[in-house]
Amino acid sequence: MEVHITEDCIACEQCVEICPQVFQMGDELAEVILEEIPEEYAEAVEEAMDVCPTEAIVIE
Numbered sequence: 001m002e003v004h005i006t007e008d009c010i011a012c013e014q015c016v017e018i019c020p021q022v023f024q025m026g027d028e029l030a031e032v033i034l035e036e037i038p039e040e041y042a043e044a045v046e047e048a049m050d051v052c053p054t055e056a057i058v059i060e
């Protein structure tokens with residue numbers, strides 16, 4: 001799966017805390033490090049989606 005972060009991100013850093021293997025903080029918004037998300041991180045990515053206060057994490 002692929003994950004993207006929209007401009008709704010408010011840089012709260014929660015996704016980075018939950019799954020630093022996939023997310024990192026950029027200059028203003030969070031960024032996705034990996035183009036293709038390995039299955040082993042899928043659960044953590046879904047948790048980050050649930051926690052994200054602005055629903056800025058989108059799975060495609």
Ligand code: SF4
Pocket residue numbers: 005008009010011012013014015016029030048051052053054055056057
């Ligand atoms: S949890 Fe959502 S709002 Fe917070 S840094 Fe990550 S993408 Fe941005």
